[in-house]
Amino acid sequence: xxxxxxHYVVLSAALFTIxxxxxxxxxxxxxIFMSIELMLNAANINLIAFSHVYQHAMGQVFAIFxxxxxxxEAAVGLxxxxxxxxxxxxxxxxxIRLMRW
Numbered sequence: 001x002x003x004x005x006x007h008y009v010v011l012s013a014a015l016f017t018i019x020x021x022x023x024x025x026x027x028x029x030x031x032i033f034m035s036i037e038l039m040l041n042a043a044n045i046n047l048i049a050f051s052h053v054y055q056h057a058m059g060q061v062f063a064i065f066x067x068x069x070x071x072x073e074a075a076v077g078l079x080x081x082x083x084x085x086x087x088x089x090x091x092x093x094x095x096i097r098l099m100r101w
Contacts, residue, residue, distance in 0.1 A: 008049035016042035029081050029091040033074075040070045 015038055022035025044063045051059025085091055 012042045012045040027093045
């Protein structure tokens with residue numbers, strides 16, 4: 001059985017849906033953070049699959065760019081989560097109301 005671009009699209013849609021459900025349904029900041037990474041990787045699968053299908057390297061370049069953005073997001077996001085945890089001793093998103101005084 002040959003793997004077609006449709007298979008990659010289905011896999012990407014499934015991963016993106018799981019990530020979206022994780023962002024919407026969960027209240028733990030770490031889980032939300034991992035769900036965002038899952039959605040970014042779902043986009044990367046599509047970029048690389050279509051880059052391979054159309055024999056054009058632009059999709060791979062975009063995928064590398066997305067990986068770099070995800071790494072920067074992980075560094076900044078984990079720093080923010082650590083700062084929240086040190087100040088509030090929780091990472092539950094419902095208990096963090098920093099903008100409300």
